Amino acid sequence: MKRIALFVLTNLAILLMLGVITSALGVDRFLTAQGLNLEMLLAFAAVFGFGGAIFSLLISKFVAKMTTGARTIEQPANAMEAWLLETVRHHAQKAGLAMPEVAIYDGEPNAFATGAFRNSALVAVSTGLLQTMNKEEVEAVLGHEITHVANGDMVTMTLLQGVLNTFVIFLSRVVAYVIDRMILRNENEGPGIGYFAASIVLQLVFGLLASLVVMWYSRGREFRADAGSAQILGTPRPMIAALQRLGGMEPGELPKQISAFGINGGHPGGLGALFASHPPIEARIAALRSLQLS
Numbered sequence: 456m457k458r459i460a461l462f463v464l465t466n467l468a469i470l471l472m473l474g475v476i477t478s479a480l481g482v483d484r485f486l487t488a489q490g491l492n493l494e495m496l497l498a499f500a501a502v503f504g505f506g507g508a509i510f511s512l513l514i515s516k517f518v519a520k521m522t523t524g525a526r527t528i529e530q531p532a533n534a535m536e537a538w539l540l541e542t543v544r545h546h547a548q549k550a551g552l553a554m555p556e557v558a559i560y561d562g563e564p565n566a567f568a569t570g571a572f573r574n575s576a577l578v579a580v581s582t583g584l585l586q587t588m589n590k591e592e593v594e595a596v597l598g599h600e601i602t603h604v605a606n607g608d609m610v611t612m613t614l615l616q617g618v619l620n621t622f623v624i625f626l627s628r629v630v631a632y633v634i635d636r637m638i639l640r641n642e643n644e645g646p647g648i649g650y651f652a653a654s655i656v657l658q659l660v661f662g663l664l665a666s667l668v669v670m671w672y673s674r675g676r677e678f679r680a681d682a683g684s685a686q687i688l689g690t691p692r693p694m695i696a697a698l699q700r701l702g703g704m705e706p707g708e709l710p711k712q713i714s715a716f717g718i719n720g721g722h723p724g725g726l727g728a729l730f731a732s733h734p735p736i737e738a739r740i741a742a743l744r745s746l747q748l749s
Contacts, residue, residue, distance in 0.1 A: 497625050504621030512613040515569040516556070516577045525558035525579045535585065543578055546598050549687050550605040552576070559585070564704050566718045568600035569609055576604040588700060595684050595693035596718050602683025608676050615672055619665035627657035666730060673732040678742050691743040702736040
């Protein structure tokens with residue numbers, strides 16, 4: 456639950472900061488006594504809504520390496536590293552991808568994939584995962600992460616976040632304008648204090664609702680990545696075994712920017728499940744057991 460609360464608070468803080476920046480740079484000049492210039496307001500909101508999301512995607516590999524301390528395998532130093540490289544190469548070929556960078560980082564069991572482009576991605580595994588899983592289970596986890604890359608999940612999540620950010624910025628100001636003019640009866644030429652207060656509150660509320668949409672999509676994406684791993688390996692059994700092992704472990708913490716792309720996102724209950732990036736392990740296993748491979 457602590458991880459979910461941190462995720463929500465971080466996203467709300469980002470949206471609040473976006474609101475302050477857009478106001479400081481003049482987005483509210485599109486509000487006049489004669490009404491709203493909706494086209495200009497929407498264009499300005501889109502620049503900020505997509506700008507931050509796309510920038511985060513472009514620097515995602517660099518941030519992932521810096522925040523986890525991941526070490527890219529250039530020349531394998533031992534048999535395990537050589538096996539990792541060969542396994543990722545095999546999975547990438549089956550998925551029709553160029554060879555991604557492969558990295559290892561110190562930490563509890565987890566793995567992730569990130570990168571702005573399908574053919575220049577990064578796949579990283581933790582030392583804890585390598586120490587607690589057998590090779591077949593690690594192969595399944597790597598297949599899961601390669602499927603994220605092949606499906607373009609990083610780009611899709613960025614576009615979805617950009618669209619939602621845009622409408623959070625846009626709608627919070629439109630509704631705040633209505634409140635300022637029609638409810639608070641501000642008759643001045645420019646927006647009143649009620650507008651600014653309402654826009655901040657509404658941006659937080661709409662941002663919270665946007666997080667629900669992003670996390671709903673993220674959970675569906677995890678089912679598809681599990682199925683992709685089963686497709687690559689020709690059977691769901693190794694992925695089921697990997698998930699069963701992960702179900703009894705506390706997931707390794709990942710930085711917020713890449714936490715949605717980890718193999719294990721924790722097991723929140725109650726309302727926290729709505730803000731979870733990953734579905735319950737039990738649901739993922741059940742989906743794999745019902746999977747019909749072509």
